[in-house]
Amino acid sequence: MDDLVLARSLFGTTMGFHIIFATLGVGLPLMILVAELIYQKTKDDHYAIMAKRWTKAQAVLLGVAIPTGTIAGTQLALLWPGFMEVIGRVMSLPFQIEIYAFFVEALFMSIYVYAADRLSPAMRIVAVFFVLVGAAASAVLITNVHAFEGTPAGFKISNGKITDVDPWAAFFNPSFFITAGHVVLSAFMTGAFIVASVAAYKMIRTRKKEKVYRFHRKALLLALTIGGIFSLLTALNGHESAQMLYEYQPEKLAGAEGLFETRSHAPLAIGGFTDPNEEKVKWAIEIPWALSFLAANRFDTVVKGLNAFPRDEWPPLFIHTLFNAMVGVGMLLILYSIIGVVWRKVLKKDRFPTWLLVIFMTAGPFSIIGIEFGWIFACTGRQPWVIYHLLKTSDVVTTTGSIGVLFLFFTFVYAVLGAAVVYVLLYYFRKHPVDEDLNTAES
Template identity: 70%
Template sequence: MDDLLIARTLFGTTMGFHIIFATIGVGLPLMILTAELLYQKTKDIDYVVMAKRWTKTFAILLGVGIPTGTIAAVQLSLLWPGFMEVIGRVMPLPFQIEIYAFFIEALFMSIYVYAADRIAPWMRIVSLTLVAIGALASAVLITNVHAFQGTPAGFRFENGEIVDVDPWAAFFNPSFYVTAKHVATSAYVVGAFVVGSVAAFKMLRSEYGTKIYKFHQKALMLTLIVGGIFAFSTAINGHESAQYLHKYQPEKLAAAEGLFETQSHAPLAIGGFTDRETQEVKWGIEIPGLLSFLAGDSFDTVVKGLNDYPEELWPPLFVHTLFNIMVGIGSLLIVISIFGVVWKKIMKKDRFPKLFLWTLVAAGPLAIIAMECGWITACSGRQPWVIYRLMSTAEASTTASNLGILIASFSFMYAILGTAVVAVLLYYFKKNKVEDDLRRAEEKYVPLYGSNS
């Protein structure tokens, strides 16, 4: 491996691990807030127990998300000094504002964790709302740097110097809004279905009709509704993303769809893999004209192919496979949500089929895989540029060598951290069972507010 590939691998390993915790850390506060809102409306203590248990999970995951995020920030400076020179002068606003977003998130989460039972209901809602806003803002602000990499704005290079700097123009770069929406909706999908995986597994392990079974069933229905809404929203946003790529990063769109020849009525390739030699998508299914329609709302839209660009500027062709995995899983999650809601709310059937529950157990990990595939597609699809058509990844990289040992060291550390966080979660919830939390909640809340559970 050359030094550039090693640097990319090292940073990619860090981000691939960190982003799991960061994404769940955005999605889970919305689930907590939704459960708390339902409790305030219905006085069903099941929902307040859900909120509190999910809060404990959030706190544990935050304990890993914060240090891995710090490692990612340090590696940005050490591995990509050329890139950070531009960011420091042109795009400092997201990093500066993110500090305040994280402060709000941490402050009001502390209030909810330690003072929820001593403050008014409306203050509990306000606290959780600010936690959710702070978590989302942190993700959107950091992701805005990625948006800037794809659609740089607010500066220009002149004789190798950075001139005409406008930080706000850089901040509100052309892909800011579409990227922010995609990050938000996909994080909420991951957060919801991770919760749903646990609820489905617990339902399989519980006796049908018991109090514990019904508790997890309520959590599962909340997952299906919230996750389904945002999975559908992510699909809609995907259409916007295709149009933005068509306009600003046509090479990435062509690579994601395995399109080599510029054409109108361009087909959408589903599945298969891209063969560089034959310049076709093998084993895929082509839907005539659909790519042109997605790119420009018309079947006559001309979509540029990879052959319009020098081969050394092509993104890696494996992004087609990763893109299809992301879209395929996203579509599956929409189908799962619709089936679950129809089964329970329309057909009025109380007991889900075991096969459906096992599918839901897999849905959480699948949602994480889809998210990872999406990020790899987004970042690798921009290659060989770190700032699109302005700075190559090689120009931005460190000149340091002998980085291979760091990949092994950090990978080993992440394996330990991943194992530790799973072990802590299992230990905590084994010691703090749902039935015990429900009993304590009944003793505390029913005398005050009553219960509809």
């Protein structure tokens, strides 16, 4: 493999691993904050225990998110020196501000973890709120670099030189708000569904312990409710994202839908796979006119096809599958939430059948898969550009070599880190079962 493929593989692996912890680092604080708010309103000790236990998990996940994020930043400089030259001169603001966002998150996380029992109810909520604000701000600021890559603004490249630099125009590039919204909403969704998976598993294990079962049932219902709300909001934001692609990255939209010929009343292709030889999506279910409506809220909208662009500027055609998988996961998770809430609140069932809990256990893994597919789609769908229509990825990659060795080394490191996280979480919560917290709260 050449340096470009190896560099993309290495950085993609790093981001694929880091994004799990970064996403949960944003999603779990929301769950903690909601549990705190419910506890302060109802004085139901179950929610205070939820907040306490989820905070322990958050601390472990944050301990992995920080070094993997540092590795990602280092790899940006090592693997993509040409890209970082542009970022350093044009788009350094997000990195500079992110330091303060992380400081806020770490400071209030420390206060909440070590001093929660000595804080007033109002200050407990303030502490968790700022943990959430710091985590979300960090995610938004770093993701803004990705937004800038797709919709660059605030500079020009003239005769190979960077000119007319406006850092704030680059910061508030056209897709900033939509991309920021999507990353935060999807993180809130994922954090909730991870909690739902754990709660469903624990309900299966504690069916004969009514007190513990009720605790996990409350956690499951809370997680499904929050997850469902943010799944729906993520889907609505996804509609705006598609319209942004229509305006700013039309070949990416065409690749996502396997559309080859420019046309009005364009159909939306669901499923199937894109065949470049026959120039169609095979075995797809087509919804007439739906793509045109998705692009600009009109059925007669003219959507550009891939043939309107040079073939060497087409994105990889497998992004159609990634796009469908991402959307499919989102729709499935909304369905999970509806079923769970209806079962408990409408049908008034105290017990969830085992088969349904097994289904709910898949919510967390599916949400992580959806996040991964979404990031791969977003970054791969921009190819061959690292900065859309200004700078190609192949022009900015390092030529130092030895990337293959680094790829193997970091893959091993991530495998060890992942195993260590699972071990630490399992060890801690086995040593501190929820029964102990429930008995302490009752005494």
